[in-house]
Amino acid sequence: xxxxxxxxxxxxxxxxxTGDITITSILLLNNNTTLIIQSGNTLTIxxxxxxxxxxxxxxxxxxxxxxxxxxxxxxxxxxxxxxNGIINNNNMIDNAAIITNNGTINNxxxxxxxxxxxITGNTPNTPPTITTTSLPNGTVATPYSQDLxxxxxxxxxxxxxxxxxxxxxxxxxxxxxGTPTQTGTFNFRITAQNAAGSHYQDLQIxxxxxxxxxxxxxxxxxxxxxxxxxxxxxQTINQGGNATPLTSNPTRNGYTFNGWQPALNLNNITxxxxxxAIWQAIxxxxxxxxxxxxxxxxxxxxxQPQSIELIAGSxxxxxxxxxxxxxGTLTYQxxxxxxxxxxxxxxxxxxxxxELTIDTTTPSTxxxxxxxxxxxxxxxxxxxxxQQHSTNNIKHSNNNNKRTTIYPNHTTTANRRKCI
Numbered sequence: 356x357x358x359x360x361x362x363x364x365x366x367x368x369x370x371x372x373t374g375d376i377t378i379t380s381i382l383l384l385n386n387n388t389t390l391i392i393q394s395g396n397t398l399t400i401x402x403x404x405x406x407x408x409x410x411x412x413x414x415x416x417x418x419x420x421x422x423x424x425x426x427x428x429x430x431x432x433x434x435x436x437x438x439n440g441i442i443n444n445n446n447m448i449d450n451a452a453i454i455t456n457n458g459t460i461n462n463x464x465x466x467x468x469x470x471x472x473x474i475t476g477n478t479p480n481t482p483p484t485i486t487t488t489s490l491p492n493g494t495v496a497t498p499y500s501q502d503l504x505x506x507x508x509x510x511x512x513x514x515x516x517x518x519x520x521x522x523x524x525x526x527x528x529x530x531x532x533g534t535p536t537q538t539g540t541f542n543f544r545i546t547a548q549n550a551a552g553s554h555y556q557d558l559q560i561x562x563x564x565x566x567x568x569x570x571x572x573x574x575x576x577x578x579x580x581x582x583x584x585x586x587x588x589x590q591t592i593n594q595g596g597n598a599t600p601l602t603s604n605p606t607r608n609g610y611t612f613n614g615w616q617p618a619l620n621l622n623n624i625t626x627x628x629x630x631x632a633i634w635q636a637i638x639x640x641x642x643x644x645x646x647x648x649x650x651x652x653x654x655x656x657x658x659q660p661q662s663i664e665l666i667a668g669s670x671x672x673x674x675x676x677x678x679x680x681x682x683g684t685l686t687y688q689x690x691x692x693x694x695x696x697x698x699x700x701x702x703x704x705x706x707x708x709x710e711l712t713i714d715t716t717t718p719s720t721x722x723x724x725x726x727x728x729x730x731x732x733x734x735x736x737x738x739x740x741x742q743q744h745s746t747n748n749i750k751h752s753n754n755n756n757k758r759t760t761i762y763p764n765h766t767t768t769a770n771r772r773k774c775i
Contacts (some may be wrong), residue, residue, distance in 0.1 A: 388410035482552025483507035500532040511547035518543030568594040579607035610634035651734035652681040683734030689725040
């Protein structure tokens with residue numbers, strides 16, 4: 356070592372620094388040299404100056420202070436640097452050896468320690484760098500808590516160095532907490548400081564008067580369905596805001612949508628609102644039931660007219676007796692046809708009971724006349740009448756005996772009327 360230390364140490368020798376030394380040009384340590392910096396003395400490496408320990412067996416023992424403003428290279432394959440004092444590293448230490456730190460190593464914010472070597476003992480001090488760059492806002496009467504973060508070693512001490520926190524908030528360690536009591540925007544400077552240095556950050560917190568009030572607007576479908584955006588059925592609206600109407604009316608099978616209860620009012624929402632769908636059932640008009648059609652009982656003839664021969668000029672009464680099993684009312688209508696066969700049966704006017712009187716005082720031009728009675732059951736409880744009929748042939752005789760013969764001829768027709 357020339358000039359800086361005043362002498363070149365012999366191979367394997369020891370150099371002891373007993374005063375303050377400044378290295379102003381490149382300096383190489385070799386030949387198994389041991390360099391001792393005594394307590395109270397300072398070895399300063401100027402800016403842009405390299406101090407290189409590059410040979411085997413070199414050992415630097417620092418009992419005082421090393422101020423590295425340049426570059427300190429520890430390339431020795433053994434030993435290295437033993438620090439029992441203070442090293443203020445303001446630039447770079449390139450360590451390929453072993454640094455045993457029993458004292459303090461302070462790294463400035465721009466300083467680095469690089470290389471493949473190791474550092475044992477105390478961790479080198481690194482100045483803090485605040486990584487919190489913004490803080491969330493708060494509201495009056497709502498608890499607030501936010502941690503501040505920074506890199507560096509050891510952990511920094513935090514402080515407010517200008518401005519002020521919102522009323523009700525305090526800084527404890529690295530945490531801003533409390534309950535805000537005043538609205539406004541508050542600007543302040545936070546500073547983090549440790550043994551290696553300090554760092555500050557300007558921050559801001561805005562405190563609003565109250566937490567935003569929200570309300571819920573609900574569309575209750577009341578059994579119906581909605582085909583549109585389902586999120587519209589339940590909406591969260593800020594105080595005084597407007598809700599969004601549904602894009603279509605709900606539907607429900609068998610019902611007609613008839614509006615909302617209460618009537619829709621989606622503007623200036625200041626409370627929770629529920630609108631319930633109103634439904635009107637679709638009326639189905641059923642045809643009046645047709646009365647069940649039943650049949651009246653067929654009249655039953657219990658007494659038929661008997662065969663009889665009448666003498667011309669006399670009279671005879673034909674009589675029929677009938678009943679109905681359903682207690683229906685029986686009506687009668689008598690008919691007459693000329694001749695034993697064929698001919699048209701014409702109703703006899705006024706012959707509407709169960710007896711018919713035949714007058715033979717005026718001889719008939721025909722020898723045989725036929726008589727028929729139709730009996731109808733008119734049961735009001737049954738809507739289809741039943742009828743029964745019988746037919747009688749009556750023979751008129753104009754001989755001296757003046758006799759008339761009646762030939763009963765009983766027939767039942769398909770419409771269930773009783774005829775005689």
